[in-house]
Structures are given as structure tokens and as C-alpha cells.
Amino acid sequence: MTEPTSTGSLMTLATSVGLASLLPGIDGDALIGAFAGATLFVVSAKDLPIWKRLVYLAISVVAGYLGGTEVMQRFGVVSGGLAAFICAAVIVTLTLSMIERSRTADVTRLPRGGSDG
Secondary structure: OOOOOHHHHHHHHHHHHHHHHHOOOOOOHHHHHHHHHHHHHHHHOOOOOHHHHHHHHHHHHHHHHHHHHHHHHHOOOHHHHHHHHHHHHHHHHHHHHHHHOOOOHOOOOOOOOOOOO
16 A cells, blocks of 8 residues: 555656656656656565655666667667656666675685785
């Protein structure tokens, strides 16, 4: 069950994103797509505390917007919103999974530095 505070915060964030997309120089489609992808991640990460989800939301929106516009320019994707949505939804998920794998990695097999003689 969601808390009323998180619902109110989410509505405030959604309104802010909508207003920010009207600013000159901002790709509105990419910003809204990044926010939608970040929201998808935040809603699916139920095991994290609310403050971590909000931090990941902000990081995911920024990374999705920047990554989406980069993907759109480099690969010729027609929709900036779709590219930003995918980037925002995937980037934090991949980063968290890489962090978890690095914590459980077996580093005893790595060669040790130093001199032989």
C-alpha cells in the first residue's frame, strides 16, 4: 500500500516535469519519457526505502534524459521520448545489479600485484 506522502510527492514531481518540459532548450518528449521510465523503476523497487527511491528517481530522470538524447542523436531513433524512457528504466537497474555483483564477486582468483623477485 502506498503512503499518501509518496503519492503527493509523485504528483508534485509529475507537475514539475510537465512545467519543465515547457522551458526553451528542453526536449519535452525526452524529459517526459525519462520521467516515465524513472517512475517505472521506482514503482518496481518496493524493497527500497522511500528516500532511496526518490534519490534513484532523480538520478534516473537525469540519466534517462541525457542518455535518451544521446541515443537519439547517435543511432537515429525517431522518438526522443521512447529513447529516454528506455534509458531511464534500464540505467539504474543495471547499475544496481552491477553493484550487487561486485559485492558478491570472488576476488581471490584475481592476480596479485607485486614483484616476483
